[in-house]
Amino acid sequence: MLTTTPSFLRTLCNLRWVAIVGQAVTVLVALGPLGIALPRWPLWGGIGALALFNVYATWRSRRPGEERPGEAFAHMLVDVAVLSWLVAWSGGIGNPFSSMFLLLIAVSALALPLRWVLATGVACLLGYVMTAVFGRPLPHLHGGQFNVHLWGMAVNFVLSAGVVLYFSTRLVAALRMREQELARLRERFARNEGIVALATHAAAVAHELNTPLATLTLLAEDIREHASDADVRDDAGTMRQLIDVCRDRVRALAASADMGVRQRVDLDDVVQRWQLIRPTVELQRTGALPPWLATDASTGHLLQALLNNAADASRQAGSQRVDLDLRCEGDELVGTVRDYGNGFHESVPFQSEQLFRTSKPEGMGVGLALSHATIERLGxxxxxxxxxxxxxxxxxxxxxxxxxxxP
Known part of the structure; x- marks a missing residue:
């Protein structure tokens, strides 16, 4: 069911206070300087009743929760009824403020669903007809009645223009915010679609890599056993370690495709494996993690992606240094990765959430996008x-x- 937010009711209450003050000033001017013989008690009674209702409406609008459109329509009915009462006692449709019924319809159209706007229009039409039929004519003013009417129309125009401008600017601002939010959602949806396609392809490739990795493992073992040079044997041992890391990564990637499996990793082990793959990087590690901490596997992927990005950025700037700080602060895991690269490229707008967009010549544009997706998923x-x-x-x-x- 459609609802209207409490902010509209609060805005309606604020506008009603302005209307109450304006009505009171108008009655005082009409009875005082203009000397128009109006029935003061019916007019003051209507203004007082509207003020009492607005006190209740202001209290009600500040309560938490969403308000139903029916409640907002009930508020509009009160405004229509009081306006009909005041106009009927001060000239009927000859009153220059009788066009205020159109303003009530405009306000409802900017905030209420269509059926409630139509109901408000019908109520305003009935109120206008009632003031035309039962309205009390204004007393005759010697020579100045037409000028008073013109001044009343001018004041009515200024008030109507102010209210319409206020609501129109708010509506335009809300539409712009909604368009920006939709644009962000479209970008996020496109990114997630790309991530799903990438994950599907990666899972298929993971199964295909089992055979060549097994062959490479046998070759590395054969070279290490039969090589006569000690350096060659050491290189073969290092190659075997790297192949083991690749095989473990492939198996973890294939296992993560099973949605029923929830893997846990030790971030210290993740950092050690990453240093094995990037031995030329000077990693400056600070901070310490509690020994019982075992995070979700995606957190390990997040850390590796950030470290790879930092290492690549530093290497492009002629540095091999990367700083890493991992610690727990309260109930949060805090990780800080700092590179010594050239920073954001001025000619390429930095879009960290877009997939396959990168400023690095050899980059694939997936690291930061995957990082953002992981951060969102883990809260x-x-x-x-x-x-x-x-x-x-x-x-x-x-x-x-x-x-x-x-524990």
């Missing part, structure tokens, strides 16, 4: 900032409760 947040004199620092925060089952 964390990630920030990026430039670090003088050069480099970028990426920090992620993930809830430990969502990653760990501590």
């Amino acid at each position: 964390g947040r990630m920030t990026m900032r430039a670090v003088p004199p050069k480099g970028v620092q990426v920090q992620f925060r993930l809830p430990v409760a969502g990653n760990d089952e501590s």
